[in-house]
Amino acid sequence: MRHRLVVVGGGAAGMSAASAARRVDPSLEIVVLEASGFAAYGLCGIPYYLSGLVTAADDLVAYPPAFFRDRRRINLKLNARATRLDPDRHVVYYVEDGREARMSYHRLVVATGGVPALPPVPGLSDQRVFTVRALEDAISLRSLLDAGRIGRALVVGAGYIGLEMAEALAARGVAVTVVEMTSQVMPNLDAPIAALVEKEVRRQGVDLRLGARLEEVRRTADQLEAVIDGSSLAVDVIVLAVGVRPGSDIAAAAGAATGPGGALLVDDQMRTSLPDVYAVGDCIAPYHRVLGRPAFVPLGPAANKTGRVAGTVAAGGDARFPGIVGTAVVKVFDLAVARTGLTLTEALAEGLPAVATDVEGRSRAKYYPNTGPVSVRLVHQRDGRLLGAQLVGAGDGVAKRIDALAIALQAGFDLTDLLAADLSYAPPYAPVYEPVLLAAQAAMAAAARPNEQVLA
Amino acid sequence: MRHRLVVVGGGAAGMSAASAARRVDPSLEIVVLEASGFAAYGLCGIPYYLSGLVTAADDLVAYPPAFFRDRRRINLKLNARATRLDPDRHVVYYVEDGREARMSYHRLVVATGGVPALPPVPGLSDQRVFTVRALEDAISLRSLLDAGRIGRALVVGAGYIGLEMAEALAARGVAVTVVEMTSQVMPNLDAPIAALVEKEVRRQGVDLRLGARLEEVRRTADQLEAVIDGSSLAVDVIVLAVGVRPGSDIAAAAGAATGPGGALLVDDQMRTSLPDVYAVGDCIAPYHRVLGRPAFVPLGPAANKTGRVAGTVAAGGDARFPGIVGTAVVKVFDLAVARTGLTLTEALAEGLPAVATDVEGRSRAKYYPNTGPVSVRLVHQRDGRLLGAQLVGAGDGVAKRIDALAIALQAGFDLTDLLAADLSYAPPYAPVYEPVLLAAQAAMAAAARPNEQVLA
Numbered sequence: 001m002r003h004r005l006v007v008v009g010g011g012a013a014g015m016s017a018a019s020a021a022r023r024v025d026p027s028l029e030i031v032v033l034e035a036s037g038f039a040a041y042g043l044c045g046i047p048y049y050l051s052g053l054v055t056a057a058d059d060l061v062a063y064p065p066a067f068f069r070d071r072r073r074i075n076l077k078l079n080a081r082a083t084r085l086d087p088d089r090h091v092v093y094y095v096e097d098g099r100e101a102r103m104s105y106h107r108l109v110v111a112t113g114g115v116p117a118l119p120p121v122p123g124l125s126d127q128r129v130f131t132v133r134a135l136e137d138a139i140s141l142r143s144l145l146d147a148g149r150i151g152r153a154l155v156v157g158a159g160y161i162g163l164e165m166a167e168a169l170a171a172r173g174v175a176v177t178v179v180e181m182t183s184q185v186m187p188n189l190d191a192p193i194a195a196l197v198e199k200e201v202r203r204q205g206v207d208l209r210l211g212a213r214l215e216e217v218r219r220t221a222d223q224l225e226a227v228i229d230g231s232s233l234a235v236d237v238i239v240l241a242v243g244v245r246p247g248s249d250i251a252a253a254a255g256a257a258t259g260p261g262g263a264l265l266v267d268d269q270m271r272t273s274l275p276d277v278y279a280v281g282d283c284i285a286p287y288h289r290v291l292g293r294p295a296f297v298p299l300g301p302a303a304n305k306t307g308r309v310a311g312t313v314a315a316g317g318d319a320r321f322p323g324i325v326g327t328a329v330v331k332v333f334d335l336a337v338a339r340t341g342l343t344l345t346e347a348l349a350e351g352l353p354a355v356a357t358d359v360e361g362r363s364r365a366k367y368y369p370n371t372g373p374v375s376v377r378l379v380h381q382r383d384g385r386l387l388g389a390q391l392v393g394a395g396d397g398v399a400k401r402i403d404a405l406a407i408a409l410q411a412g413f414d415l416t417d418l419l420a421a422d423l424s425y426a427p428p429y430a431p432v433y434e435p436v437l438l439a440a441q442a443a444m445a446a447a448a449r450p451n452e453q454v455l456a
Numbered sequence: 457m458r459h460r461l462v463v464v465g466g467g468a469a470g471m472s473a474a475s476a477a478r479r480v481d482p483s484l485e486i487v488v489l490e491a492s493g494f495a496a497y498g499l500c501g502i503p504y505y506l507s508g509l510v511t512a513a514d515d516l517v518a519y520p521p522a523f524f525r526d527r528r529r530i531n532l533k534l535n536a537r538a539t540r541l542d543p544d545r546h547v548v549y550y551v552e553d554g555r556e557a558r559m560s561y562h563r564l565v566v567a568t569g570g571v572p573a574l575p576p577v578p579g580l581s582d583q584r585v586f587t588v589r590a591l592e593d594a595i596s597l598r599s600l601l602d603a604g605r606i607g608r609a610l611v612v613g614a615g616y617i618g619l620e621m622a623e624a625l626a627a628r629g630v631a632v633t634v635v636e637m638t639s640q641v642m643p644n645l646d647a648p649i650a651a652l653v654e655k656e657v658r659r660q661g662v663d664l665r666l667g668a669r670l671e672e673v674r675r676t677a678d679q680l681e682a683v684i685d686g687s688s689l690a691v692d693v694i695v696l697a698v699g700v701r702p703g704s705d706i707a708a709a710a711g712a713a714t715g716p717g718g719a720l721l722v723d724d725q726m727r728t729s730l731p732d733v734y735a736v737g738d739c740i741a742p743y744h745r746v747l748g749r750p751a752f753v754p755l756g757p758a759a760n761k762t763g764r765v766a767g768t769v770a771a772g773g774d775a776r777f778p779g780i781v782g783t784a785v786v787k788v789f790d791l792a793v794a795r796t797g798l799t800l801t802e803a804l805a806e807g808l809p810a811v812a813t814d815v816e817g818r819s820r821a822k823y824y825p826n827t828g829p830v831s832v833r834l835v836h837q838r839d840g841r842l843l844g845a846q847l848v849g850a851g852d853g854v855a856k857r858i859d860a861l862a863i864a865l866q867a868g869f870d871l872t873d874l875l876a877a878d879l880s881y882a883p884p885y886a887p888v889y890e891p892v893l894l895a896a897q898a899a900m901a902a903a904a905r906p907n908e909q910v911l912a
Contacts, residue, residue, distance in 0.1 A: 012888065045823055045883050059823040289878075300888045301881045322876040329880035338880055367501055367515040396819075397852030399885035403860035403892075406878050411867030420778040422745075422862050424785035424794055425757045427501050429855035432468065432756045436859075
C-alpha cells in the first residue's frame with residue numbers, strides 16, 4: 001500500500017509542505033484538504049488587490065489548482081474542511097461539499113493557518129463587516145469598492161494589517177476611520193517609532209482614533225452605525241483587523257501540545273507532540289532565536305519555510321527550521337516600517353536589561369535628490385548585546401535595510417560587531433555614514449555612559 | 457608646548473581624522489594640509505554634479521572650511537601640497553601658495569587619497585582630457601556641459617566610475633562612447649554579472665567598445681581625435697577612468713612599508729611602519745576579512761572609518777578598524793549593481809576551491825507593480841563556506857540587499873546559516889521567496905552534487 005500524506009490547509013504553508021513532499025518522494029500519495037475555494041494564495045496581497053494595484057484575485061494565487069493536480073500529482077480538495085483528528089487511529093474527519101467524510105493517513109501536516117481575532121462587540125455578524133483572511137471576503141469587498149458603494153469605512157485595529165487596509169481603502173477614495181484600543185498605531189512597535197507611523201497615517205487624511213473602542217455595530221437602512229466610545233459613526237463597511245490567533249483547534253483538541261497564544265509547539269523538524277503529525281505556518285509557535293523559546297509570530301516567510309521543512313521530513317527527507325528572529329516589514333502609505341528581533345517593550349517584558357538608542361540618518365547622500373530621513377532604533381543591552389531594531393523611512397531601500405540587522409541578530413552580533421560592518425555606499429542609495437552604523441555608534445556611546453538615562 | 461597633529465590631505469578621510477582627534481583632545485593643535493582648493497568634499501558625488509542632479513559643486517562639500525576652522529578649531533590650509541616627509545625629525549615639507557614651508561609634528565596622518573591611473577597614451581595632457589578625482593576638474597567639465605559645448609564624449613574605462621560618468625554625460629544629452637581594454641564592463645565583477653550590466657549600458661544608447669584600446673589622442677581645430685584600435689573618433693572631451701592607484705608616494709619615499717598595489721600597510725589602529733605616522737583612506741590597503749590579508753579597495757566608507765580611527769588613536773584615544781569585506785554598490789542607469797566579498801575570479805586567483813551559483817529572483821511579490829528581476833550570484837566553497845555575492849537589479853531595494861550578505865560574510869556564515877536567515881517580506885518590497893534565500897538554496901543544492909559542474 002502506498003503511503004499517504006494528508007495536509008490540512010491549502011494556504012502557502014500547506015502547499016509548500018505538499019510540494020516539498022512530492023520532491024522527496026515521487027510515489028507518495030498526497031492529499032490536501034482546503035476549507036475554502038482557493039489554494040496557494042498570497043494573503044499578504046489582499047490589500048493590494050483591494051486598492052486596485054493588483055487587478056484580479058487570481059493574480060494572488062501562486063499556482064492554479066490544476067498545476068498542483070497535474071504537475072505535482074497532489075490531490076487538492078477544495079471546499080473540504082477538516083473537523084476532527086484521531087491521532088491514535090491516524091484518521092482525519094472532514095466535510096466536503098456538505099458531506100462528512102474521513103481519511104486515514106500515515107503522516108499528517110496541520111497547516112490550518114491563523115484565524116482573525118474578533119472583538120467582543122455586538123453586531124459584527126453583518127455581511128458588511130469583513131475580516132482580511134480569506135480571498136472570498138476580499139472579492140466581496142472589492143466588488144463593493146468597484147461598484148462605488150463604499151464612501152466611508154471603519155477599520156478596527158491599527159496593527160499592520162489595519163493600516164494596510166486603511167491605505168488600500170484610501171487609495172480607492174474611501175474616507176477611512178481607524179479605531180485602535182491602545183494608545184498607539186502598530187502596537188508591536190515601540191511608541192517613538194509608532195509615533196512616526198501615526199504622523200504619516202494622519203498626514204494622509206485618515207481619521208485615526210487611538211485609545212478608542214468600538215462598542216457596538218447597528219444596522220441602519222443602508223449603512224452601518226458604529227458606536228465608538230459612546231458616539232456614533234455612519235459607515236458603509238467595517239473591516240476587522242484586531243489580530244490573528246493560531247488556527248490550532250483541531251490539533252489541540254486531538255491533544256497536541258500548545259504554547260504561546262495557544263499555538264502548536266513543534267520541534268525543529270515541525271513535529272507536534274502527536275505521533276506522525278506535523279504543523280506549519282500561522283498555527284504554530286516557531287522557535288524565536290533571540291527569545292530562546294517558541295513565539296507566535298504569524299508571517300509569510302516562516303509559513304513557507306516551515307511548510308517546506310515539514311513536507312520534506314514527512315516524506316522521509318531531512319530538513320530543519322532553525323527559527324525566526326522576528327523580522328517584519330510593512331508599507332504604510334509613503335513609509336516603510338520594519339522591525340527585527342525584540343522591541344524595547346518586548347525585551348523588558350522578557351526581563352532583559354535592555355535599553356534603546358534612536359538616531360535619524362538619511363536614506364541617500366545628502367546632496368542626492370529624494371534623500372529622506374531614516375529613523376533607526378536599536379534595542380540592546382548595556383554590555384553591547386544586540387536585541388532588536390526598528391526602522392522607519394521612505395522607500396524600498398529603507399525596507400531592505402532591516403535584513404542586515406536580521407542577519408546581525410542571527411549571528412549574535414554585539415554593537416562593536418555591527419559598527420564594524422562593511423555596508424554598501426553610493427550616493428543614490430546611502431549616505432557615507434549609513435544610518436544603521438550611525439545607530440550602532442550612538443548605541444555604543446550610550447552604553448558606555450553607565451549612569452545616564454539611555455533613550456527609552 | 458602643545459602637541460601638534462598634522463593631517464596630510466583634506467578629503468573625507470583626512471577631515472574625519474582631524475575631527476575625531478578634536479573630539480578626543482580639545483587642546484591638541486590640528487593642522488590639515490590640503491593640496492587642492494577644497495576640503496571634505498564627496499568625490500563620489502561628482503557624476504551627479506555633472507549630470508545636473510546636484511546643482512552646485514558646493515553641495516558636494518560636507519562642511520565648509522569655516523566650519524572646521526571656527527567650530528572644530530582645525531587649522532585647515534588649502535592649496536598646501538605636502539612634498540616630503542622626514543620621519544626621523546618629525547617634519548613635513550609642503551608648498552603653500554607657491555612658497556616652500558616645513559612643519560614639525562608629534563603625530564601625522566597620511567590621507568593623500570587615490571591618484572587616477574593614466575593609460576600610457578600620447579596626447580592625454582590636453583585640457584579637454586579629464587580625470588574624475590578633483591572637484592576643480594569637475595567644475596571645468598560641468599561648465600563645458602552647461603555651455604552646451606560637448607556633443608560627443610569618450611570615456612576611457614568601463615569600471616564603476618567610467619560607467620557613472622557615461623550615465624552622467626548621457627543625462628546631459630551627450631553622445632557617449634566608452635572604450636574598455638578588457639572584454640567586459642566592470643572588470644571587478646564576474647563575467648555573467650557584468651554581462652547584465654553591459655546589456656543595460658547598451659540599451660541606454662552608449663557606444664560601448666569592449667576589448668578595445670585608446671592608442672592616441674590628437675588635437676584638431678576644435679575637437680579631439682581619439683584613435684581607438686586604429687580608427688579615429690572625433691570627440692569634444694575625454695574622461696579617463698581607468699582606475700586609481702594609492703597616493704602613497706610621500707609616505708613610501710620616507711620608508712613606510714607598502715603592500716598590494718603600493719598601498720600603505722597599517723595595523724588595525726592605522727599605524728604605518730613609520731613612528732607616529734598613521735595612514736587612512738584610499739592610500740592604504742586595509743585588512744580584508746575574507747582574504748585574511750590587506751587589500752587595496754579604495755572606497756568611501758572605509759576612508760571615513762579609517763580616518764576616524766586614526767584621528768582617535770593619534771589624539772590618544774582608543775579605536776580599531778577591523779577591516780573590510782569588499783562591499784560596493786553602484787548605480788548604472790536603471791540598475792543597481794552590488795558586490796561583497798570575493799568574486800569567483802578573485803576567489804580562484806586566491807587559490808580557494810570556489811564555485812558560483814546564479815539565480816534570478818524578483819524584487820517584489822510577483823503580483824505587485826514594478827516587480828523586476830534580481831540576479832544573485834553567490835560565490836562559495838563546496839563545503840558551504842560563503843565567499844562573496846554579486847547582485848544586479850532595478851531599484852533601491854536591490855542595492856541595500858547586499859548589506860545582508862556583507863554581514864553574513866563578516867559573521868562567517870556558511871550557506872546553511874544564510875538559508876536560515878529571517879529576511880523581511882511584504883509584497884511591495886520582496887517576494888515571499890527572497891532572491892538571496894533562493895540563491896542560498898540553489899547553492900546548497902549545487903554544492904551537494906559533487907560530480908557536477910557548478911555554474912561558474
